[in-house]
Amino acid sequence: MSLKMPSLRVMAFATVVVMGAAFALVFFYAPNDADQGFVQKIFYVHVPIAICALIGFVVAAFHAVRHLRTGEAIHDVRAYVSIHMGVIFGTAALVTGSIWARAAWGKWWVWEEPTLVSFLIVFLLYATYYPLRYAIEDRERQARYASVFAITAGVFVPLNFMAVRMAESLVHPRVFATAEGGLPGSMLFTFLVALAAMALLFVTLVRFEIAAKSTKGAISRLRRALDADGPAGQASRIAPAVPAVSAEAKT
Amino acid sequence: MATLRTILVKDLRIELRTLQSLPAMALFAVTTFVIFRFGLDRTELEGSLAAGVLLVTVLFAALLAINRLFVAERDEGGFDAIRLAPVDSAQLFLAKVGALFIYLAVLEVIALPVFAMFFGTEAEALPATLGLLALVNLGLAATGALVSTIGANSRARDLLTPLVLLPLVVPLMISAAGAAEPLLAAGGPDLSGAGKWMASLALYDLVFLLVGYAVYEFLLED
Amino acid sequence: MPPPVVEVLSLRRDFGDESVLREVSLRLDQGQTLVVLGPNGAGKSTLLRMLATLLRPTAGELRVLGAELPRRAYEARGRIGFLGHAPLLYRDLTLIEALRFHAELHRVAAAEERIRDLTEAVGLGRRRDQLVRTLSAGQLQRAAVCRCVLHGPELLLLDEPGSHLDPAGQATIRPLIGPGDGTTRVIVTHDVEGGLAEADRVLALDAQGSVAYEGPVAGFTPADARVLYAGAPR
Numbered sequence: 150m151s152l153k154m155p156s157l158r159v160m161a162f163a164t165v166v167v168m169g170a171a172f173a174l175v176f177f178y179a180p181n182d183a184d185q186g187f188v189q190k191i192f193y194v195h196v197p198i199a200i201c202a203l204i205g206f207v208v209a210a211f212h213a214v215r216h217l218r219t220g221e222a223i224h225d226v227r228a229y230v231s232i233h234m235g236v237i238f239g240t241a242a243l244v245t246g247s248i249w250a251r252a253a254w255g256k257w258w259v260w261e262e263p264t265l266v267s268f269l270i271v272f273l274l275y276a277t278y279y280p281l282r283y284a285i286e287d288r289e290r291q292a293r294y295a296s297v298f299a300i301t302a303g304v305f306v307p308l309n310f311m312a313v314r315m316a317e318s319l320v321h322p323r324v325f326a327t328a329e330g331g332l333p334g335s336m337l338f339t340f341l342v343a344l345a346a347m348a349l350l351f352v353t354l355v356r357f358e359i360a361a362k363s364t365k366g367a368i369s370r371l372r373r374a375l376d377a378d379g380p381a382g383q384a385s386r387i388a389p390a391v392p393a394v395s396a397e398a399k400t
Numbered sequence: 401m402a403t404l405r406t407i408l409v410k411d412l413r414i415e416l417r418t419l420q421s422l423p424a425m426a427l428f429a430v431t432t433f434v435i436f437r438f439g440l441d442r443t444e445l446e447g448s449l450a451a452g453v454l455l456v457t458v459l460f461a462a463l464l465a466i467n468r469l470f471v472a473e474r475d476e477g478g479f480d481a482i483r484l485a486p487v488d489s490a491q492l493f494l495a496k497v498g499a500l501f502i503y504l505a506v507l508e509v510i511a512l513p514v515f516a517m518f519f520g521t522e523a524e525a526l527p528a529t530l531g532l533l534a535l536v537n538l539g540l541a542a543t544g545a546l547v548s549t550i551g552a553n554s555r556a557r558d559l560l561t562p563l564v565l566l567p568l569v570v571p572l573m574i575s576a577a578g579a580a581e582p583l584l585a586a587g588g589p590d591l592s593g594a595g596k597w598m599a600s601l602a603l604y605d606l607v608f609l610l611v612g613y614a615v616y617e618f619l620l621e622d
Numbered sequence: 623m624p625p626p627v628v629e630v631l632s633l634r635r636d637f638g639d640e641s642v643l644r645e646v647s648l649r650l651d652q653g654q655t656l657v658v659l660g661p662n663g664a665g666k667s668t669l670l671r672m673l674a675t676l677l678r679p680t681a682g683e684l685r686v687l688g689a690e691l692p693r694r695a696y697e698a699r700g701r702i703g704f705l706g707h708a709p710l711l712y713r714d715l716t717l718i719e720a721l722r723f724h725a726e727l728h729r730v731a732a733a734e735e736r737i738r739d740l741t742e743a744v745g746l747g748r749r750r751d752q753l754v755r756t757l758s759a760g761q762l763q764r765a766a767v768c769r770c771v772l773h774g775p776e777l778l779l780l781d782e783p784g785s786h787l788d789p790a791g792q793a794t795i796r797p798l799i800g801p802g803d804g805t806t807r808v809i810v811t812h813d814v815e816g817g818l819a820e821a822d823r824v825l826a827l828d829a830q831g832s833v834a835y836e837g838p839v840a841g842f843t844p845a846d847a848r849v850l851y852a853g854a855p856r
Contacts, residue, residue: 217618274567281564284554288638290622294550297615298564301546304611305568308604312571315600316578373639406726414714477708483676484710485727486700621692622677 157356164349171339171346179339188252191245193339197347199242199268203306205235205351206275210303213296225292228299230358232278234351239272267313274302403487407495412502414472421468421503425461429511432457433518445519451580454515455573458508458533459540463562465503466544469496470552483620490616493545497609500541508533525589532579532594535601539572542608549619575600625688626651627777627806628673633682635668635831642668643831646682650823655807657817657839660827661851666810667707669827670779673808674704687777700728703775705783705799709766713755717746717765720754721772728773740768744794759786767795778807784816814847826850 155163175193182189209231216224246268250259260266281298285291415421436453437443445453473479473492482492512526512533543565551561579597582590628650635643643665650656658666671677673686675695684690689697711720718737725733741747744764749757757765763786770778778799784792801807801820811817818824824842826835834850835842 217615270567270570274564277560277564277567280556280560281550281554284556284560286555286638290553293618293621294553297550297618300615301568301608301611304607305571308607309571312574312600312604315596316574402729403727406723410712410715410719410723413719414712418714472712472714476712477706477710478712480676480704480706480708481710481724482727484674484699484702484704485724486696486729487727 160353167346171343174339191249193343195245197344201351202235202238213299263317267310403491411499446586448581450584469548493616496545497541504537538605546612629685631683636680654822657821658810664827665831703770705770718750
């Protein structure tokens with residue numbers, strides 16, 4: 150990341166502003182869908198959340214590659230937090246998807262919607278990231294194996310979407326299709342704003358979590374330095390330890 | 401290449417001598433067929449139902465072998481032995497893929513005729529189905545060897561390995577089922593339309609072989 | 623003056639939050655024998671595994687046979703003979719199959735002859751077709767020694783080579799791993815007197831994994847050893 154990222158406060162503010170704009174647009178500007186009516190507006194929440202989760206997973210794979218190549222723990226932290234946020238957003242995507250299916254079609258789950266099904270499978274895979282990390286005690290090995298997993302899973306995502314789509318014949322009506330032949334301008338605009346809002350939310354939360362981990366890491370390092378021979382601070386078993394900035398300089 | 405052969409031959413030699421995976425897999429498969437007969441309350445299976453029963457059985461039999469794939473390496477210092485030698489440690493991955501592939505192929509040669517006998521599959525469907533299963537085996541072997549290595553060095557490996565493996569093989573199973581359904585149809589195998597599924601299987605196999613080979617050394621590092 | 627076989631500078635190895643080796647530095651020249659002493663938990667086996675390229679350092683520099691570890695570990699592999707706590711022989715293979723496996727991995731020339739000579743030398747000649755799992759602890763140790771030297775390594779890393787062996791057994795392995803043929807050796811042992819008798823240099827680690835003494839054998843006496851072992855183990 151060569152851009153200087155704006156401070157956390159600025160990002161949080163921007164997130165709130167864009168979110169507010171998105172909500173306003175959804176409720177007051179975007180037209181009701183011809184087929185599904187008001188209910189269809191869940192689309193503006195569900196799809197951006199899902200897209201952000203997927204991008205989060207793929208970005209995690211890139212961080213994981215950097216981690217394996219350089220061995221620096223900071224990349225592992227970024228991968229971990231990206232996946233963590235992706236799983237949370239993924240849960241939200243599945244829940245909103247289910248609500249939408251219920252509201253539009255009367256069923257809590259639809260197998261005919263390939264994107265939703267693909268998402269479920271991806272979610273099931275990434276949910277194993279935590280038991281995987283927990284099962285490996287040695288810190289460095291845990292981080293390395295987690296990176297291998299993140300890369301494998303990142304490669305898996307497109308394969309999975311492709312396979313599920315092939316399995317569902319295109320004759321099935323797409324539950325979540327909106328207007329025939331693409332989104333009209335007002336819907337598209339609203340969608341893009343909503344997407345931007347969710348993306349900002351995702352990135353801001355990721356940065357928050359990384360900052361929180363850095364602070365916790367710094368505190369436990371200080372604590373350990375203070376009671377030199379005492380027991381080490383209770384570092385989390387599975388969250389990666391954020392390295393001290395000075396530790397980057399190797400002896 | 402020579403390293404791959406050395407390790408693979410070693411694995412096959414040990415398996416032939418101890419028979420710790422193959423008989424269990426075969427027995428498991430046949431018993432599972434019986435359970436499906438009663439679970440589904442059917443004595444004839446064809447099309448998508450036959451494909452489903454067959455593939456799910458093969459998958460879970462594969463899990464038996466996958467769980468045991470690195471037992472000797474872990475318990476008897478095999479990882480150390482290979483890491484000490486002046487060889488590319490990713491050859492271990494390829495050797496294990498080869499071993500798993502062979503175990504699955506042997507399993508299917510035994511189990512598929514039994515399946516046909518139990519559930520009335522047309523005999524002419526068998527060769528095509530075996531060919532399809534070869535592609536499936538390769539994908540299962542690649543993903544299985546990779547995940548098995550991850551599990552080999554973890555706690556609760558018997559739990560972790562299937563947990564991580566199953567979502568990963570879903571695309572493989574989807575393509576396999578898509579291809580198998582017309583092959584196991586009631587009136588005899590229908591080979592049209594198999595092309596896209598075979599291509600998708602081949603893609604999966606290629607991707608996981610490459611990914612596994614590329615990341616493998618990082619799994620063996622300490 | 624040929625380059626040192628082993629060069630270690632401020633080596634540290636952590637497992638999680640615990641430091642097992644701290645600030646270890648040493649240097650070993652060709653043909654010399656280094657004996658590593660210390661109480662249980664001092665990190666001796668860890669150090670040996672790091673020299674064998676099996677473990678990476680957490681901090682510090684490590685160079686074995688001219689190769690900087692871990693980056694250039696592949697240059698050193700195949701030239702090191704490692705004898706750890708595990709014999710590294712597959713239990714369901716026969717002795718000769720297990721040794722052949724190692725010979726093939728290390729691309730040993732004239733392997734059959736070499737295996738035959740080594741197994742004869744340690745008294746396992748008649749057990750070549752026996753399954754490894756049926757060997758006794760002493761036989762297994764002797765077999766492991768064969769495996770260790772099979773590929774003619776330049777550097778021997780031996781972790782308590784005499785374990786499970788009676789004096790007769792130790793006598794049989796001595797020609798294979800003993801001093802005298804110019805091989806550089808690092809030996810971890812609890813046999814202080816035997817070790818000091820063969821050593822050119824001594825590395826003494828205390829229970830915290832720090833260096834208590836590193837230098838020529840002349841500067842380290844059995845009395846020093848007693849002090850070393852008097853501290854409580856980790």
